[in-house]
Amino acid sequence: GQNIDQPTEMTATEGAIVQINCTYQTSGFNGLFWYQQHAGEAPTFLSYNVLDGLEEKGRFSSFLSRSKGYSYLLLKELQMKDSASYLCAVSPNDYKLSFGAGTTVTVRA
Amino acid sequence: DSGVTQTPKHLITATGQRVTLRCSPRSGDLSVYWYQQSLDQGLQFLIQYYNGEERAKGNILERFSAQQFPDLHSELNLSSLELGDSALYFCASSGAGPYQETQYFGPGTRLLVL
Numbered sequence A: 001g002q003n004i005d006q007p008t009e010m011t012a013t014e015g016a017i018v019q020i021n022c023t024y025q026t027s028g029f030n031g032l033f034w035y036q037q038h039a040g041e042a043p044t045f046l047s048y049n050v051l052d053g054l055e056e057k058g059r060f061s062s063f064l065s066r067s068k069g070y071s072y073l074l075l076k077e078l079q080m081k082d083s084a085s086y087l088c089a090v091s092p093n094d095y096k097l098s099f100g101a102g103t104t105v106t107v108r109a
Numbered sequence B: 001d002s003g004v005t006q007t008p009k010h011l012i013t014a015t016g017q018r019v020t021l022r023c024s025p026r027s028g029d030l031s032v033y034w035y036q037q038s039l040d041q042g043l044q045f046l047i048q049y050y051n052g053e054e055r056a057k058g059n060i061l062e063r064f065s066a067q068q069f070p071d072l073h074s075e076l077n078l079s080s081l082e083l084g085d086s087a088l089y090f091c092a093s094s095g096a097g098p099y100q101e102t103q104y105f106g107p108g109t110r111l112l113v114l
Helices: none
Strands: A003-005 A009-013 A018-025 A032-037 A044-049 A053-057 A060-065 A070-075 A084-090 A103-108 B005-007 B010-013 B019-024 B031-037 B043-050 B053-057 B064-068 B074-078 B087-094 B109-113
Touching: A003 A084, A009 A018, A018 A032, A018 A084, A018 A103, A032 A060, A032 A070, A044 A053, A044 A060, A044 A070, A070 A084, B005 B087, B010 B019, B019 B087, B019 B109, B031 B074, B043 B064, B043 B074, B074 B087
Parallel strands: A009 A103, B010 B109
Antiparallel strands: A003 A018, A018 A070, A032 A044, A032 A084, A053 A060, A060 A070, A084 A103, B005 B019, B019 B074, B031 B043, B031 B087, B043 B053, B064 B074, B087 B109
């Protein structure tokens, strides 16, 4: 089976930085994804890592260490609209995504 | 807008009934995935189709079935509905983006079983 762990909740102040960690144990590895999901809405794609290292996309960055089974999503210059659930998902093979339970980030003024 | 469409947006029905959810993938995508998301659970993968063929199965109940048609749209059929089937059902598609595996989600169908 697949095991993907991430914190349940995090709170941060507007303008600050928040790091969401994700650890995984899967039967195979074909990439790690981060999605953002606002309540009642569809998950939207944020980032994809398949090689070790940091991928930067504007205010969002994602890091991967395959040997440690570890990733993080870094959100910089937090805005109120960043309040959402952030889902870590691992592709064990080409066909499926296994999702973590999600981390609810609350941004306070 | 991801380019994935789902209908209907909302569905209210009674226990024991049968419903059909419909999904149209993004232009060029050959893979369609179905997920269930309940309040107390994360996204649960149900089933995947690729170019009309079933490719992977997740935690899909026997009361549920799906298919993908030649025009690549997909339908998820839920029968003998129970209260616990109330959830958000998402369809996602992949294949034509910069990363082949990236899944793009539709807006979902909110199902309420009374």
